Amino acid sequence: MKIGLLTGGGDCPGLNAVIRSVVRKGIQEYGFEFVGFRDGWLGALQNAVVPLDIASVRGILPRGGTILGSSRTNPFKHEDGPRRVRETLDAHGVDAIIVIGGEDTLSAAAGMGRRGIDLVGVPKTIDNDVSGTDYTFGFDTAVGIATEAIDRLHTTAESHMRTLVVEVMGRHSGWIALHAGIAGGANVILVPERPFDIEQVCSWVQSRFKTNYAPIVVVAEGAVPEDGEMVLKDRTVDEFGHARLSGVGEWLAREISRRTGTDARTTVLGHVQRGGTPSPFDRWLATRFGLHAVDAVKDGDFGAMVALSGTRITRIPLEEVAGRTKSVDLSLYDEFAVFFG
Numbered sequence: 001m002k003i004g005l006l007t008g009g010g011d012c013p014g015l016n017a018v019i020r021s022v023v024r025k026g027i028q029e030y031g032f033e034f035v036g037f038r039d040g041w042l043g044a045l046q047n048a049v050v051p052l053d054i055a056s057v058r059g060i061l062p063r064g065g066t067i068l069g070s071s072r073t074n075p076f077k078h079e080d081g082p083r084r085v086r087e088t089l090d091a092h093g094v095d096a097i098i099v100i101g102g103e104d105t106l107s108a109a110a111g112m113g114r115r116g117i118d119l120v121g122v123p124k125t126i127d128n129d130v131s132g133t134d135y136t137f138g139f140d141t142a143v144g145i146a147t148e149a150i151d152r153l154h155t156t157a158e159s160h161m162r163t164l165v166v167e168v169m170g171r172h173s174g175w176i177a178l179h180a181g182i183a184g185g186a187n188v189i190l191v192p193e194r195p196f197d198i199e200q201v202c203s204w205v206q207s208r209f210k211t212n213y214a215p216i217v218v219v220a221e222g223a224v225p226e227d228g229e230m231v232l233k234d235r236t237v238d239e240f241g242h243a244r245l246s247g248v249g250e251w252l253a254r255e256i257s258r259r260t261g262t263d264a265r266t267t268v269l270g271h272v273q274r275g276g277t278p279s280p281f282d283r284w285l286a287t288r289f290g291l292h293a294v295d296a297v298k299d300g301d302f303g304a305m306v307a308l309s310g311t312r313i314t315r316i317p318l319e320e321v322a323g324r325t326k327s328v329d330l331s332l333y334d335e336f337a338v339f340f341g
Contacts, residue, residue: 002033003297004094005052007066008040008073008105012124013278014137014286015066018100020057021290027054030298035092040101041108042073044085049092061283064276075108082115089117096302098293100124102136103325106305110322113303120296121305121318122289126274129173131324132316133307137286142169142273143179149269150184150216157214162263163205163256167249169273170220174328176273181218182336188215189336190252192222193328201252202259204341209262217256219248288313 003026007015019036026032034052037043050068060067075081089097096118099109102125109121123130126142146168157164166186168176174191181189187208190196201217208215253264278286285308292306292313304315 001030001095001297002035002093003294004035004037004044004049004089004092004097005068006037006040006044006097006099006101007068007070007124008099008101008108009070009125010072010102011065011070011274012126012138013064013141013274013276014282015070015100015124016057016060016063017137017278017283017286018122018124018290018293019052019067020060021287022098022294023052023057024054025291026294026297030294032294032297035094036068037088037097039069039071040073040105041075041085042071043069044088044097045073045075045078045081047088047091049088061287062277064274064278072104074104076111082112082117085112086115086117096120096297098122098297102127103130103321103323106130106318107322110303110318113318118302120293120302121321122293123305123307123321124286126176127170127173128175129171129326130321131326132305132321134310135285135308137278137282137289138274139175140281140285141276141279142176143183144279145273145276146176146180146218146269147183149267150180150186150218153216153267154185154214157216160263161209161214162265163215163217163253163260165217165219165249165253165256165264165266167219167221167266167268169269171222172325172327174220174223174333177218177220177223178328178333178336182339184216184218185339186216186218188217188340189333190217190219190223191328191333192220192224193330194333195224195226195228198225198252198255198259202256205256205262205264206260207341217252219252221248223248
């Protein structure tokens with residue numbers, strides 16, 4: 001049996017660990033052959049295929065990014081996209097694909113599955129917003145990076161007695177903001193799931209200054225003010241219809257300065273959250289996902305996605321994931337309200 005692998009969407013720490021475990025187990029235990037599609041669905045559209053064997057995945061476990069490359073390509077936005085993908089598979093004798101990606105990449109995979117392509121999904125995203133799994137690999141690394149940044153910013157904020165606004169990733173879900181904000185001792189945490197009152201934010205900031213400490217505000221890039229709109233870099237969108245975010249941190253800093261008469265600055269962590277070496281947990285989880293994904297192929301359980309449920313790896317239908325986003329439970333957010341201000 002010949003299996004194709006692709007990594008789609010934004011890069012993510014742990015992708016190489018999945019590739020490694022899929023290839024190692026698939027070859028050693030099942031005698032499968034493997035190829036990789038370059039740059040996600042784009043490689044499947046453009047017939048960009050590379051061989052994968054045990055030698056090619058040796059040493060990649062601790063490496064960030066993906067040796068296959070990635071892109072935000074939506075095959076359904078390209079003329080005859082599904083047919084072209086099928087032609088690539090047929091040309092290389094590929095029997096099934098393991099698709100490693102987030103909500104958009106997996107939604108495209110579900111669509112391909114409906115068109116008769118055998119595939120198995122592996123969830124990845126630093127945002128932790130893929131439905132059906134407790135955690136996605138990449139999230140733990142991103143939270144660790146954001147927490148370290150917040151820890152460092154506390155000292156400079158207090159040295160100058162200014163507010164520091166830390167903007168983290170999170171288009172629709174505030175998992176990184178919530179976890180890193182709590183772990184880093186932030187005084188205000190703003191998430192997309194709950195529109196914020198700028199007057200309340202300023203009140204929390206002023207309350208912090210009254211105790212002779214400087215406030216740290218952590219905001220997800222997709223957070224919006226009450227009766228306001230999401231702040232965008234520009235109006236262009238990718239092939240999945242997503243605009244480029246980032247800007248809410250700068251807006252917040254300006255409003256805090258204007259309304260409180262105190263100095264406020266912004267740090268946008270951006271892509272640094274995606275890069276570098278995956279954490280031990282992300283290596284562990286990505287490796288397990290890969291092992292179970294190749295098992296699903298061996299079992300012929302196509303149209304499934306591997307998922308983490310507690311400490312067990314399970315399988316759920318991709319159709320249950322497509323088009324759904326896992327949001328922060330607001331009762332969890334409210335648990336931490338005692339630390340705001």
